[in-house]
Amino acid sequence: MTLILGRKQGMTQVFTDDGTVIGATVVSAGPCVVAQVRTQDRDGYDALQLGFEDIRDKSSKKPQIGHFKVAQTAPKRLLREERLNEPATMSVGDTITCEVFSPGDVVDVTGTTKGRGFAGTIKRHGFHRGPMTHGSKNKRRPGSIGASAYPGRVFKGKRMPGRYGAKRHTIKNLEVLSVDTERNILIIKGALPGPNQGFLQIRTAKTGSAQNGSAKKG
DSSP states (O other), rough: OOEEEEEEEEEEEEEETOOEEEEEEEEEOOEEEEEEOOOOHHHOEEEEEEEEOOOOGGGGGGHHHHHHHHHTSSOOEEEEEOOOSOOOOOOOOEEEEEOOOOOTTTEEEEEEEOOOOOOOOOOOOOOOOOOOSTSSOSSSOOOOOOOOSOSSSSTOOOOOOOOOOOOEEEEEEEEEEEEEEEEEEEESSSSSSSSSTTTEEEOOSOOOOOSSSEEEEE
C-alpha cells in the first residue's frame, strides 16, 4: 500500500487522445516525512505515521516538537497514521514524494467535505418543496415525522434539518492521470472532497479499478 498527504489546489480539464474532456483535480502531494513506524512486536499492529507541511516550533506543542525531533525534522501541520497489512519497509526520517504514484494508478482519496452550516431538508437531503401557491403553508417544511400514537417517538436517523458537511469522506477508485515530480503535483480524475487548500489523504485503492482510457495533460 502507498500513502501520501497533500492539499487540494482546484479543478482542471484533461484531454484524452481522441479529444474527450475529463474533469480532474490538481493536488499538491508531499513531500511527507515518516515520523513513526508502528510494529507488531511493540505496538500490536503495523502502521506508518506521515507528517506533511512544515510549521514553526512556536506554533507547535512541546510533545509534538519532541515527536518530530526523533525523525530529525521540523514539526508538521498534518500528522496521519495508516495501518498496513504487512511490516513497513520504510524507517523513521524517510521522505515520501509523489514519485510513489504513476499515471494509471487507482487510489482512494480521503478529505473533509465543505462545511455548510445548519441546513434544511431540501439542501441537506434533496427533499422536494411543497406548492408555492393557493395558501400553501408547506413550502420548505420537512413534513410529518411520524410521531403520533404509534410509534409515539421519532426514530433515530430520521432525515431532518441539521449540520451539513464538514465530515470525513472517502472517494474510492479514482485514476491518477498525471504525476509532476518537479512540482510535487498529482492530477487525479474526478472531483475530490473538501475546499481548495483542504488537506487530502491519498492511498492505493483497497478494492475495485478505475475506468479504462489513457489521458494526457491538455
